[in-house]
Amino acid sequence: MSVYLDCNATTPLEPQVIDIMRQYTEYDFANAGSRTHEFGNIAKSAVEKAREQVGMVVDTDKSDVIFTSGATEANNLAILGLEMYANSEDRRHIITSAIEHKAVLEPIEVLASRGFEITLLQPNESGVISPYDLAKTLTDKTVLVSLMQANNETGVIQPLEEYASVLEGHEAYFHVDAAQGYGKEITALLNRRIDLISCCAHKLYGPKGIGALITRRRKYKRPPIEPLMYGGGQERGLRPGTLPVHQIAGFGKAAELAIQNHTERKDACLKIKQKALLALGSLPIKYHGTSNALASTLNFSIDGVNSEAAIIALKGIAAVSNGSACTSSSYTPSHVLQAMRLSDSEIEGALRLSWCHMTDFIPWDDIARVLDSLR
Missing domain, CATH: 3.90.1150.10 (Aspartate Aminotransferase, domain 1)
Structure with a gap:
Protein backbone atom coordinates (compact mmCIF):
# COMPACT_ATOMS: atom_id res chain seq x y z
CA MET A 1 0.00 0.00 0.00
CA PRO A 12 -6.84 12.92 6.36
CA LEU A 13 -9.42 13.63 9.03
CA GLU A 14 -8.53 13.79 12.69
CA PRO A 15 -10.42 11.06 14.64
CA GLN A 16 -12.02 13.69 16.90
CA VAL A 17 -13.33 15.47 13.82
CA ILE A 18 -14.90 12.25 12.57
CA ASP A 19 -16.54 11.70 15.96
CA ILE A 20 -18.20 15.10 16.08
CA MET A 21 -19.34 14.89 12.46
CA ARG A 22 -20.95 11.52 13.24
CA GLN A 23 -22.82 13.12 16.15
CA TYR A 24 -24.35 15.79 13.91
CA THR A 25 -25.07 13.33 11.10
CA GLU A 26 -26.65 10.48 13.06
CA TYR A 27 -28.14 12.15 16.13
CA ASP A 28 -28.26 15.96 16.20
CA PHE A 29 -29.11 16.23 12.51
CA ALA A 30 -31.67 19.04 12.57
CA ASN A 31 -31.59 22.18 10.44
CA ALA A 32 -29.84 25.05 12.24
CA GLY A 33 -32.46 27.39 10.78
CA SER A 34 -35.34 25.56 12.53
CA ARG A 35 -35.95 27.84 15.49
CA THR A 36 -39.28 26.44 16.68
CA HIS A 37 -37.95 23.35 18.47
CA GLU A 38 -35.02 22.20 20.56
CA PHE A 39 -33.53 20.04 17.78
CA GLY A 40 -32.95 23.10 15.62
CA ASN A 41 -31.55 25.01 18.57
CA ILE A 42 -29.02 22.24 19.25
CA ALA A 43 -27.87 22.44 15.62
CA LYS A 44 -27.70 26.24 15.77
CA SER A 45 -25.61 26.08 18.94
CA ALA A 46 -23.18 23.72 17.18
CA VAL A 47 -22.82 26.18 14.29
CA GLU A 48 -22.18 29.12 16.61
CA LYS A 49 -19.62 27.16 18.61
CA ALA A 50 -17.80 26.25 15.39
CA ARG A 51 -17.95 29.85 14.23
CA GLU A 52 -16.20 30.85 17.44
CA GLN A 53 -13.59 28.08 17.06
CA VAL A 54 -12.78 29.07 13.46
CA GLY A 55 -12.47 32.73 14.45
CA MET A 56 -10.19 31.96 17.38
CA VAL A 57 -7.44 30.68 15.06
CA VAL A 58 -7.00 34.26 13.81
CA ASP A 59 -8.12 35.97 17.03
CA THR A 60 -11.32 37.44 15.66
CA ASP A 61 -14.94 37.50 16.78
CA LYS A 62 -17.28 34.73 15.69
CA SER A 63 -19.50 37.30 13.99
CA ASP A 64 -16.67 37.86 11.48
CA VAL A 65 -16.87 34.26 10.21
CA ILE A 66 -18.98 33.53 7.13
CA PHE A 67 -19.22 29.82 6.30
CA THR A 68 -18.80 28.86 2.65
CA SER A 69 -18.39 25.65 0.66
CA GLY A 70 -14.61 26.06 0.78
CA ALA A 71 -11.76 28.48 0.17
CA THR A 72 -12.62 28.75 -3.54
CA GLU A 73 -16.05 30.18 -2.78
CA ALA A 74 -14.56 32.38 -0.05
CA ASN A 75 -12.05 33.80 -2.56
CA ASN A 76 -14.79 34.50 -5.07
CA LEU A 77 -16.92 36.21 -2.43
CA ALA A 78 -14.01 38.36 -1.23
CA ILE A 79 -12.97 39.44 -4.74
CA LEU A 80 -16.17 39.64 -6.78
CA GLY A 81 -18.11 40.83 -3.75
CA LEU A 82 -16.14 44.09 -3.75
CA GLU A 83 -17.05 44.98 -7.34
CA MET A 84 -20.04 47.20 -6.53
CA TYR A 85 -18.11 49.10 -3.87
CA ALA A 86 -15.11 49.57 -6.18
CA ASN A 87 -17.35 50.99 -8.90
CA SER A 88 -19.11 53.33 -6.49
CA GLU A 89 -15.77 54.68 -5.23
CA ASP A 90 -14.15 54.80 -8.69
CA ARG A 91 -11.29 52.67 -7.38
CA ARG A 92 -10.86 49.83 -9.85
CA HIS A 93 -7.24 48.76 -9.40
CA ILE A 94 -6.39 45.32 -7.96
CA ILE A 95 -2.96 43.99 -7.01
CA THR A 96 -2.32 40.26 -6.87
CA SER A 97 0.51 37.90 -7.84
CA ALA A 98 1.37 35.44 -10.56
CA ILE A 99 1.63 32.56 -8.04
CA GLU A 100 -1.89 32.79 -6.63
CA HIS A 101 -4.27 29.85 -6.78
CA LYS A 102 -6.63 29.82 -9.76
CA ALA A 103 -9.46 30.43 -7.28
CA VAL A 104 -8.01 33.94 -6.90
CA LEU A 105 -6.65 34.55 -10.40
CA GLU A 106 -9.80 33.58 -12.28
CA PRO A 107 -12.24 35.81 -10.35
CA ILE A 108 -9.76 38.65 -10.82
CA GLU A 109 -9.69 37.89 -14.55
CA VAL A 110 -13.47 38.31 -14.53
CA LEU A 111 -13.07 41.79 -13.06
CA ALA A 112 -10.36 42.55 -15.62
CA SER A 113 -12.87 41.72 -18.36
CA ARG A 114 -15.19 44.30 -16.75
CA GLY A 115 -12.65 47.08 -16.95
CA PHE A 116 -10.62 46.71 -13.76
CA GLU A 117 -6.88 47.36 -13.93
CA ILE A 118 -4.86 44.40 -12.62
CA THR A 119 -1.24 44.45 -11.43
CA LEU A 120 0.29 40.97 -11.35
CA LEU A 121 3.34 40.90 -9.09
CA GLN A 122 6.10 38.44 -10.03
CA PRO A 123 7.96 36.27 -7.49
CA ASN A 124 11.69 36.03 -7.12
CA GLU A 125 13.40 32.72 -7.92
CA SER A 126 12.61 31.50 -4.39
CA GLY A 127 8.90 32.01 -5.00
CA VAL A 128 8.49 35.07 -2.75
CA ILE A 129 6.54 38.20 -3.64
CA SER A 130 8.51 41.28 -2.61
CA PRO A 131 6.86 43.80 -0.25
CA TYR A 132 8.89 46.46 -2.10
CA ASP A 133 7.17 45.53 -5.37
CA LEU A 134 3.80 45.82 -3.62
CA ALA A 135 4.68 49.29 -2.33
CA LYS A 136 5.73 50.43 -5.82
CA THR A 137 2.42 49.45 -7.40
CA LEU A 138 -0.02 50.88 -4.84
CA THR A 139 -2.04 53.85 -6.06
CA ASP A 140 -4.96 55.86 -4.73
CA LYS A 141 -7.14 53.78 -7.07
CA THR A 142 -6.14 50.44 -5.51
CA VAL A 143 -9.22 48.85 -3.95
CA LEU A 144 -7.91 45.36 -3.24
CA VAL A 145 -4.63 43.57 -2.60
CA SER A 146 -4.96 39.77 -2.72
CA LEU A 147 -1.85 37.80 -1.76
CA MET A 148 -1.67 34.23 -0.46
CA GLN A 149 -0.21 33.05 2.83
CA ALA A 150 1.51 29.88 1.60
CA ASN A 151 1.75 28.51 -1.92
CA ASN A 152 -0.06 25.24 -2.53
CA GLU A 153 2.57 23.93 -4.96
CA THR A 154 5.87 24.96 -3.40
CA GLY A 155 4.79 25.54 0.19
CA VAL A 156 6.60 28.90 0.15
CA ILE A 157 5.38 31.15 2.98
CA GLN A 158 4.85 34.76 1.96
CA PRO A 159 5.79 37.73 4.21
CA LEU A 160 2.24 38.77 5.15
CA GLU A 161 3.32 40.98 8.02
CA GLU A 162 5.56 42.98 5.69
CA TYR A 163 2.70 43.38 3.22
CA ALA A 164 0.53 44.58 6.10
CA SER A 165 3.15 47.17 7.02
CA VAL A 166 3.22 48.44 3.43
CA LEU A 167 -0.57 48.77 3.48
CA GLU A 168 -0.74 50.57 6.81
CA GLY A 169 -2.67 53.80 6.31
CA HIS A 170 -3.84 52.85 2.80
CA GLU A 171 -7.55 52.33 2.12
CA ALA A 172 -7.11 49.18 0.01
CA TYR A 173 -8.66 46.01 1.41
CA PHE A 174 -6.15 43.24 2.07
CA HIS A 175 -7.34 39.74 1.24
CA VAL A 176 -5.30 36.63 2.06
CA ASP A 177 -5.98 33.20 0.59
CA ALA A 178 -4.92 31.17 3.64
CA ALA A 179 -6.10 27.75 2.45
CA GLN A 180 -2.67 26.15 2.96
CA GLY A 181 -1.50 28.07 6.01
CA TYR A 182 -4.57 28.57 8.18
CA GLY A 183 -4.10 26.73 11.47
CA LYS A 184 -0.52 25.75 10.57
CA GLU A 185 1.33 29.08 10.50
CA ILE A 186 -0.56 30.99 13.17
CA THR A 187 1.18 34.30 13.88
CA ALA A 188 0.92 36.14 10.55
CA LEU A 189 -2.85 35.81 10.29
CA LEU A 190 -3.29 37.55 13.65
CA ASN A 191 -2.30 40.84 12.01
CA ARG A 192 -5.30 43.17 12.21
CA ARG A 193 -4.42 44.87 8.90
CA ILE A 194 -5.59 41.75 7.08
CA ASP A 195 -9.23 42.46 6.26
CA LEU A 196 -10.32 39.26 4.53
CA ILE A 197 -9.12 35.69 5.09
CA SER A 198 -10.18 32.66 3.04
CA CYS A 199 -9.74 29.24 4.62
CA CYS A 200 -11.09 25.70 4.45
CA ALA A 201 -11.33 22.58 6.60
CA HIS A 202 -9.94 19.91 4.31
CA LYS A 203 -6.38 21.27 4.42
CA LEU A 204 -6.58 21.18 8.24
CA TYR A 205 -7.64 17.58 8.95
CA GLY A 206 -11.33 18.45 8.60
CA PRO A 207 -14.01 17.62 6.03
CA LYS A 208 -14.18 18.64 2.39
CA GLY A 209 -16.96 20.96 1.33
CA ILE A 210 -16.73 23.55 4.10
CA GLY A 211 -14.67 26.73 4.45
CA ALA A 212 -15.01 30.30 5.59
CA LEU A 213 -14.45 33.90 4.65
CA ILE A 214 -13.33 35.88 7.68
CA THR A 215 -14.27 39.57 7.37
CA ARG A 216 -12.53 41.72 9.97
CA ARG A 217 -13.91 45.10 10.92
CA ARG A 218 -11.85 48.20 10.22
CA LYS A 219 -12.81 51.21 12.35
CA TYR A 220 -15.91 49.24 13.35
CA LYS A 221 -16.95 48.74 9.71
CA ARG A 222 -16.88 45.45 7.85
CA PRO A 223 -15.49 45.18 4.32
CA PRO A 224 -18.31 46.24 1.95
CA ILE A 225 -18.86 42.79 0.45
CA GLU A 226 -21.99 42.13 -1.60
CA PRO A 227 -23.42 38.61 -1.96
CA LEU A 228 -22.91 36.54 -5.10
CA MET A 229 -26.01 34.40 -4.48
CA TYR A 230 -29.45 35.15 -3.06
CA GLY A 231 -32.19 33.18 -1.39
CA GLY A 232 -32.63 32.88 2.35
CA GLY A 233 -30.47 35.45 4.06
CA GLN A 234 -28.22 33.01 5.94
CA GLU A 235 -24.67 34.03 6.91
CA ARG A 236 -25.48 37.75 7.29
CA GLY A 237 -27.10 37.68 3.87
CA LEU A 238 -23.77 36.96 2.18
CA ARG A 239 -24.16 33.23 1.61
CA PRO A 240 -27.67 31.76 1.44
CA GLY A 241 -28.55 28.10 1.88
CA THR A 242 -29.08 25.47 4.55
CA LEU A 243 -25.97 25.16 6.68
CA PRO A 244 -24.23 21.74 6.66
CA VAL A 245 -24.10 21.44 10.44
CA HIS A 246 -22.01 18.24 10.52
CA GLN A 247 -19.34 19.77 8.26
CA ILE A 248 -19.32 23.04 10.17
CA ALA A 249 -18.97 21.21 13.49
CA GLY A 250 -16.10 19.21 11.99
CA PHE A 251 -14.41 22.40 10.79
CA GLY A 252 -14.80 23.89 14.26
CA LYS A 253 -13.20 20.89 15.93
CA ALA A 254 -10.36 20.92 13.39
CA ALA A 255 -9.75 24.60 14.15
CA GLU A 256 -9.78 23.96 17.90
CA LEU A 257 -7.27 21.15 17.55
CA ALA A 258 -5.06 23.35 15.38
CA ILE A 259 -4.82 25.95 18.12
CA GLN A 260 -3.96 23.28 20.67
CA ASN A 261 -1.51 21.25 18.60
Whole structure:
Protein backbone atom coordinates (compact mmCIF):
# COMPACT_ATOMS: atom_id res chain seq x y z
CA MET A 1 0.00 0.00 0.00
CA SER A 2 1.34 3.42 -0.97
CA VAL A 3 2.04 6.04 1.66
CA TYR A 4 -0.06 9.15 1.05
CA LEU A 5 2.13 12.17 0.26
CA ASP A 6 -0.45 14.58 -1.18
CA CYS A 7 -1.66 16.41 1.93
CA ASN A 8 -1.53 19.79 0.16
CA ALA A 9 -4.39 18.50 -1.98
CA THR A 10 -6.35 17.26 1.03
CA THR A 11 -5.51 15.93 4.46
CA PRO A 12 -6.84 12.92 6.36
CA LEU A 13 -9.42 13.63 9.03
CA GLU A 14 -8.53 13.79 12.69
CA PRO A 15 -10.42 11.06 14.64
CA GLN A 16 -12.02 13.69 16.90
CA VAL A 17 -13.33 15.47 13.82
CA ILE A 18 -14.90 12.25 12.57
CA ASP A 19 -16.54 11.70 15.96
CA ILE A 20 -18.20 15.10 16.08
CA MET A 21 -19.34 14.89 12.46
CA ARG A 22 -20.95 11.52 13.24
CA GLN A 23 -22.82 13.12 16.15
CA TYR A 24 -24.35 15.79 13.91
CA THR A 25 -25.07 13.33 11.10
CA GLU A 26 -26.65 10.48 13.06
CA TYR A 27 -28.14 12.15 16.13
CA ASP A 28 -28.26 15.96 16.20
CA PHE A 29 -29.11 16.23 12.51
CA ALA A 30 -31.67 19.04 12.57
CA ASN A 31 -31.59 22.18 10.44
CA ALA A 32 -29.84 25.05 12.24
CA GLY A 33 -32.46 27.39 10.78
CA SER A 34 -35.34 25.56 12.53
CA ARG A 35 -35.95 27.84 15.49
CA THR A 36 -39.28 26.44 16.68
CA HIS A 37 -37.95 23.35 18.47
CA GLU A 38 -35.02 22.20 20.56
CA PHE A 39 -33.53 20.04 17.78
CA GLY A 40 -32.95 23.10 15.62
CA ASN A 41 -31.55 25.01 18.57
CA ILE A 42 -29.02 22.24 19.25
CA ALA A 43 -27.87 22.44 15.62
CA LYS A 44 -27.70 26.24 15.77
CA SER A 45 -25.61 26.08 18.94
CA ALA A 46 -23.18 23.72 17.18
CA VAL A 47 -22.82 26.18 14.29
CA GLU A 48 -22.18 29.12 16.61
CA LYS A 49 -19.62 27.16 18.61
CA ALA A 50 -17.80 26.25 15.39
CA ARG A 51 -17.95 29.85 14.23
CA GLU A 52 -16.20 30.85 17.44
CA GLN A 53 -13.59 28.08 17.06
CA VAL A 54 -12.78 29.07 13.46
CA GLY A 55 -12.47 32.73 14.45
CA MET A 56 -10.19 31.96 17.38
CA VAL A 57 -7.44 30.68 15.06
CA VAL A 58 -7.00 34.26 13.81
CA ASP A 59 -8.12 35.97 17.03
CA THR A 60 -11.32 37.44 15.66
CA ASP A 61 -14.94 37.50 16.78
CA LYS A 62 -17.28 34.73 15.69
CA SER A 63 -19.50 37.30 13.99
CA ASP A 64 -16.67 37.86 11.48
CA VAL A 65 -16.87 34.26 10.21
CA ILE A 66 -18.98 33.53 7.13
CA PHE A 67 -19.22 29.82 6.30
CA THR A 68 -18.80 28.86 2.65
CA SER A 69 -18.39 25.65 0.66
CA GLY A 70 -14.61 26.06 0.78
CA ALA A 71 -11.76 28.48 0.17
CA THR A 72 -12.62 28.75 -3.54
CA GLU A 73 -16.05 30.18 -2.78
CA ALA A 74 -14.56 32.38 -0.05
CA ASN A 75 -12.05 33.80 -2.56
CA ASN A 76 -14.79 34.50 -5.07
CA LEU A 77 -16.92 36.21 -2.43
CA ALA A 78 -14.01 38.36 -1.23
CA ILE A 79 -12.97 39.44 -4.74
CA LEU A 80 -16.17 39.64 -6.78
CA GLY A 81 -18.11 40.83 -3.75
CA LEU A 82 -16.14 44.09 -3.75
CA GLU A 83 -17.05 44.98 -7.34
CA MET A 84 -20.04 47.20 -6.53
CA TYR A 85 -18.11 49.10 -3.87
CA ALA A 86 -15.11 49.57 -6.18
CA ASN A 87 -17.35 50.99 -8.90
CA SER A 88 -19.11 53.33 -6.49
CA GLU A 89 -15.77 54.68 -5.23
CA ASP A 90 -14.15 54.80 -8.69
CA ARG A 91 -11.29 52.67 -7.38
CA ARG A 92 -10.86 49.83 -9.85
CA HIS A 93 -7.24 48.76 -9.40
CA ILE A 94 -6.39 45.32 -7.96
CA ILE A 95 -2.96 43.99 -7.01
CA THR A 96 -2.32 40.26 -6.87
CA SER A 97 0.51 37.90 -7.84
CA ALA A 98 1.37 35.44 -10.56
CA ILE A 99 1.63 32.56 -8.04
CA GLU A 100 -1.89 32.79 -6.63
CA HIS A 101 -4.27 29.85 -6.78
CA LYS A 102 -6.63 29.82 -9.76
CA ALA A 103 -9.46 30.43 -7.28
CA VAL A 104 -8.01 33.94 -6.90
CA LEU A 105 -6.65 34.55 -10.40
CA GLU A 106 -9.80 33.58 -12.28
CA PRO A 107 -12.24 35.81 -10.35
CA ILE A 108 -9.76 38.65 -10.82
CA GLU A 109 -9.69 37.89 -14.55
CA VAL A 110 -13.47 38.31 -14.53
CA LEU A 111 -13.07 41.79 -13.06
CA ALA A 112 -10.36 42.55 -15.62
CA SER A 113 -12.87 41.72 -18.36
CA ARG A 114 -15.19 44.30 -16.75
CA GLY A 115 -12.65 47.08 -16.95
CA PHE A 116 -10.62 46.71 -13.76
CA GLU A 117 -6.88 47.36 -13.93
CA ILE A 118 -4.86 44.40 -12.62
CA THR A 119 -1.24 44.45 -11.43
CA LEU A 120 0.29 40.97 -11.35
CA LEU A 121 3.34 40.90 -9.09
CA GLN A 122 6.10 38.44 -10.03
CA PRO A 123 7.96 36.27 -7.49
CA ASN A 124 11.69 36.03 -7.12
CA GLU A 125 13.40 32.72 -7.92
CA SER A 126 12.61 31.50 -4.39
CA GLY A 127 8.90 32.01 -5.00
CA VAL A 128 8.49 35.07 -2.75
CA ILE A 129 6.54 38.20 -3.64
CA SER A 130 8.51 41.28 -2.61
CA PRO A 131 6.86 43.80 -0.25
CA TYR A 132 8.89 46.46 -2.10
CA ASP A 133 7.17 45.53 -5.37
CA LEU A 134 3.80 45.82 -3.62
CA ALA A 135 4.68 49.29 -2.33
CA LYS A 136 5.73 50.43 -5.82
CA THR A 137 2.42 49.45 -7.40
CA LEU A 138 -0.02 50.88 -4.84
CA THR A 139 -2.04 53.85 -6.06
CA ASP A 140 -4.96 55.86 -4.73
CA LYS A 141 -7.14 53.78 -7.07
CA THR A 142 -6.14 50.44 -5.51
CA VAL A 143 -9.22 48.85 -3.95
CA LEU A 144 -7.91 45.36 -3.24
CA VAL A 145 -4.63 43.57 -2.60
CA SER A 146 -4.96 39.77 -2.72
CA LEU A 147 -1.85 37.80 -1.76
CA MET A 148 -1.67 34.23 -0.46
CA GLN A 149 -0.21 33.05 2.83
CA ALA A 150 1.51 29.88 1.60
CA ASN A 151 1.75 28.51 -1.92
CA ASN A 152 -0.06 25.24 -2.53
CA GLU A 153 2.57 23.93 -4.96
CA THR A 154 5.87 24.96 -3.40
CA GLY A 155 4.79 25.54 0.19
CA VAL A 156 6.60 28.90 0.15
CA ILE A 157 5.38 31.15 2.98
CA GLN A 158 4.85 34.76 1.96
CA PRO A 159 5.79 37.73 4.21
CA LEU A 160 2.24 38.77 5.15
CA GLU A 161 3.32 40.98 8.02
CA GLU A 162 5.56 42.98 5.69
CA TYR A 163 2.70 43.38 3.22
CA ALA A 164 0.53 44.58 6.10
CA SER A 165 3.15 47.17 7.02
CA VAL A 166 3.22 48.44 3.43
CA LEU A 167 -0.57 48.77 3.48
CA GLU A 168 -0.74 50.57 6.81
CA GLY A 169 -2.67 53.80 6.31
CA HIS A 170 -3.84 52.85 2.80
CA GLU A 171 -7.55 52.33 2.12
CA ALA A 172 -7.11 49.18 0.01
CA TYR A 173 -8.66 46.01 1.41
CA PHE A 174 -6.15 43.24 2.07
CA HIS A 175 -7.34 39.74 1.24
CA VAL A 176 -5.30 36.63 2.06
CA ASP A 177 -5.98 33.20 0.59
CA ALA A 178 -4.92 31.17 3.64
CA ALA A 179 -6.10 27.75 2.45
CA GLN A 180 -2.67 26.15 2.96
CA GLY A 181 -1.50 28.07 6.01
CA TYR A 182 -4.57 28.57 8.18
CA GLY A 183 -4.10 26.73 11.47
CA LYS A 184 -0.52 25.75 10.57
CA GLU A 185 1.33 29.08 10.50
CA ILE A 186 -0.56 30.99 13.17
CA THR A 187 1.18 34.30 13.88
CA ALA A 188 0.92 36.14 10.55
CA LEU A 189 -2.85 35.81 10.29
CA LEU A 190 -3.29 37.55 13.65
CA ASN A 191 -2.30 40.84 12.01
CA ARG A 192 -5.30 43.17 12.21
CA ARG A 193 -4.42 44.87 8.90
CA ILE A 194 -5.59 41.75 7.08
CA ASP A 195 -9.23 42.46 6.26
CA LEU A 196 -10.32 39.26 4.53
CA ILE A 197 -9.12 35.69 5.09
CA SER A 198 -10.18 32.66 3.04
CA CYS A 199 -9.74 29.24 4.62
CA CYS A 200 -11.09 25.70 4.45
CA ALA A 201 -11.33 22.58 6.60
CA HIS A 202 -9.94 19.91 4.31
CA LYS A 203 -6.38 21.27 4.42
CA LEU A 204 -6.58 21.18 8.24
CA TYR A 205 -7.64 17.58 8.95
CA GLY A 206 -11.33 18.45 8.60
CA PRO A 207 -14.01 17.62 6.03
CA LYS A 208 -14.18 18.64 2.39
CA GLY A 209 -16.96 20.96 1.33
CA ILE A 210 -16.73 23.55 4.10
CA GLY A 211 -14.67 26.73 4.45
CA ALA A 212 -15.01 30.30 5.59
CA LEU A 213 -14.45 33.90 4.65
CA ILE A 214 -13.33 35.88 7.68
CA THR A 215 -14.27 39.57 7.37
CA ARG A 216 -12.53 41.72 9.97
CA ARG A 217 -13.91 45.10 10.92
CA ARG A 218 -11.85 48.20 10.22
CA LYS A 219 -12.81 51.21 12.35
CA TYR A 220 -15.91 49.24 13.35
CA LYS A 221 -16.95 48.74 9.71
CA ARG A 222 -16.88 45.45 7.85
CA PRO A 223 -15.49 45.18 4.32
CA PRO A 224 -18.31 46.24 1.95
CA ILE A 225 -18.86 42.79 0.45
CA GLU A 226 -21.99 42.13 -1.60
CA PRO A 227 -23.42 38.61 -1.96
CA LEU A 228 -22.91 36.54 -5.10
CA MET A 229 -26.01 34.40 -4.48
CA TYR A 230 -29.45 35.15 -3.06
CA GLY A 231 -32.19 33.18 -1.39
CA GLY A 232 -32.63 32.88 2.35
CA GLY A 233 -30.47 35.45 4.06
CA GLN A 234 -28.22 33.01 5.94
CA GLU A 235 -24.67 34.03 6.91
CA ARG A 236 -25.48 37.75 7.29
CA GLY A 237 -27.10 37.68 3.87
CA LEU A 238 -23.77 36.96 2.18
CA ARG A 239 -24.16 33.23 1.61
CA PRO A 240 -27.67 31.76 1.44
CA GLY A 241 -28.55 28.10 1.88
CA THR A 242 -29.08 25.47 4.55
CA LEU A 243 -25.97 25.16 6.68
CA PRO A 244 -24.23 21.74 6.66
CA VAL A 245 -24.10 21.44 10.44
CA HIS A 246 -22.01 18.24 10.52
CA GLN A 247 -19.34 19.77 8.26
CA ILE A 248 -19.32 23.04 10.17
CA ALA A 249 -18.97 21.21 13.49
CA GLY A 250 -16.10 19.21 11.99
CA PHE A 251 -14.41 22.40 10.79
CA GLY A 252 -14.80 23.89 14.26
CA LYS A 253 -13.20 20.89 15.93
CA ALA A 254 -10.36 20.92 13.39
CA ALA A 255 -9.75 24.60 14.15
CA GLU A 256 -9.78 23.96 17.90
CA LEU A 257 -7.27 21.15 17.55
CA ALA A 258 -5.06 23.35 15.38
CA ILE A 259 -4.82 25.95 18.12
CA GLN A 260 -3.96 23.28 20.67
CA ASN A 261 -1.51 21.25 18.60
CA HIS A 262 0.01 23.34 15.80
CA THR A 263 3.48 23.48 17.37
CA GLU A 264 3.70 19.72 17.90
CA ARG A 265 2.35 19.10 14.40
CA LYS A 266 4.89 21.43 12.84
CA ASP A 267 7.73 19.75 14.73
CA ALA A 268 6.57 16.33 13.52
CA CYS A 269 6.44 17.56 9.93
CA LEU A 270 9.90 19.11 10.17
CA LYS A 271 11.35 15.79 11.32
CA ILE A 272 9.83 14.12 8.27
CA LYS A 273 11.28 16.82 6.01
CA GLN A 274 14.75 16.34 7.51
CA LYS A 275 14.59 12.62 6.73
CA ALA A 276 13.49 13.39 3.19
CA LEU A 277 16.33 15.84 2.59
CA LEU A 278 18.83 13.30 3.92
CA ALA A 279 17.54 10.46 1.73
CA LEU A 280 17.28 12.55 -1.43
CA GLY A 281 20.56 14.40 -0.88
CA SER A 282 22.67 12.17 -3.12
CA LEU A 283 20.52 12.88 -6.21
CA PRO A 284 21.11 15.77 -8.65
CA ILE A 285 18.13 17.57 -7.18
CA LYS A 286 16.89 21.17 -7.31
CA TYR A 287 14.47 22.26 -4.61
CA HIS A 288 11.93 24.94 -5.37
CA GLY A 289 11.37 27.17 -2.36
CA THR A 290 12.65 25.08 0.54
CA SER A 291 14.29 27.93 2.46
CA ASN A 292 10.98 29.44 3.56
CA ALA A 293 8.37 26.74 3.04
CA LEU A 294 5.78 24.90 5.05
CA ALA A 295 7.25 22.11 7.17
CA SER A 296 5.00 19.66 5.35
CA THR A 297 5.99 20.38 1.74
CA LEU A 298 8.80 19.64 -0.70
CA ASN A 299 8.76 20.65 -4.35
CA PHE A 300 11.75 19.59 -6.44
CA SER A 301 13.07 18.50 -9.81
CA ILE A 302 15.72 15.88 -10.51
CA ASP A 303 17.87 16.23 -13.58
CA GLY A 304 16.65 13.82 -16.25
CA VAL A 305 13.47 12.73 -14.42
CA ASN A 306 10.02 13.43 -15.86
CA SER A 307 7.33 13.96 -13.22
CA GLU A 308 4.68 11.86 -14.97
CA ALA A 309 7.11 8.94 -15.26
CA ALA A 310 8.06 9.34 -11.61
CA ILE A 311 4.44 9.32 -10.45
CA ILE A 312 3.83 6.07 -12.32
CA ALA A 313 7.08 4.50 -11.09
CA LEU A 314 6.24 5.36 -7.48
CA LYS A 315 2.83 3.65 -7.55
CA GLY A 316 2.66 1.16 -4.75
CA ILE A 317 5.32 3.09 -2.84
CA ALA A 318 4.08 6.69 -2.51
CA ALA A 319 1.20 8.79 -3.80
CA VAL A 320 2.67 12.11 -4.96
CA SER A 321 1.66 14.90 -7.32
CA ASN A 322 3.12 17.30 -9.85
CA GLY A 323 0.96 20.34 -9.18
CA SER A 324 -2.30 21.65 -7.86
CA ALA A 325 -5.10 19.10 -7.55
CA CYS A 326 -7.56 21.82 -8.58
CA THR A 327 -6.06 22.09 -12.06
CA SER A 328 -4.86 18.54 -12.63
CA SER A 329 -7.72 17.20 -14.78
CA SER A 330 -5.92 18.47 -17.87
CA TYR A 331 -2.22 18.82 -17.14
CA THR A 332 -0.69 22.11 -18.12
CA PRO A 333 2.69 23.45 -17.01
CA SER A 334 2.58 24.99 -13.54
CA HIS A 335 1.93 28.74 -13.69
CA VAL A 336 3.62 29.00 -10.28
CA LEU A 337 6.89 27.42 -11.43
CA GLN A 338 6.79 29.37 -14.68
CA ALA A 339 6.49 32.60 -12.68
CA MET A 340 9.54 31.49 -10.66
CA ARG A 341 11.40 31.32 -14.00
CA LEU A 342 12.26 27.64 -13.89
CA SER A 343 13.42 26.00 -17.09
CA ASP A 344 11.01 23.87 -19.12
CA SER A 345 12.78 20.68 -18.07
CA GLU A 346 12.63 21.66 -14.39
CA ILE A 347 8.91 22.37 -14.67
CA GLU A 348 8.27 19.09 -16.50
CA GLY A 349 10.18 17.24 -13.80
CA ALA A 350 8.74 19.00 -10.76
CA LEU A 351 7.24 16.80 -8.04
CA ARG A 352 5.34 17.90 -4.97
CA LEU A 353 5.49 15.75 -1.85
CA SER A 354 3.35 16.83 1.09
CA TRP A 355 2.65 15.06 4.37
CA CYS A 356 1.24 15.72 7.84
CA HIS A 357 1.68 14.77 11.49
CA MET A 358 -0.49 11.68 10.90
CA THR A 359 1.59 10.38 8.00
CA ASP A 360 2.82 6.84 8.58
CA PHE A 361 6.37 5.62 7.97
CA ILE A 362 7.68 6.96 4.67
CA PRO A 363 10.14 4.70 2.77
CA TRP A 364 12.41 7.56 1.71
CA ASP A 365 15.22 5.24 0.66
CA ASP A 366 12.87 3.39 -1.70
CA ILE A 367 11.57 6.68 -3.09
CA ALA A 368 15.13 7.89 -3.70
CA ARG A 369 16.06 4.57 -5.33
CA VAL A 370 13.11 4.74 -7.77
CA LEU A 371 13.80 8.35 -8.68
CA ASP A 372 17.47 7.58 -9.22
CA SER A 373 16.59 4.69 -11.55
CA LEU A 374 14.63 7.06 -13.83
CA ARG A 375 17.61 9.29 -14.61
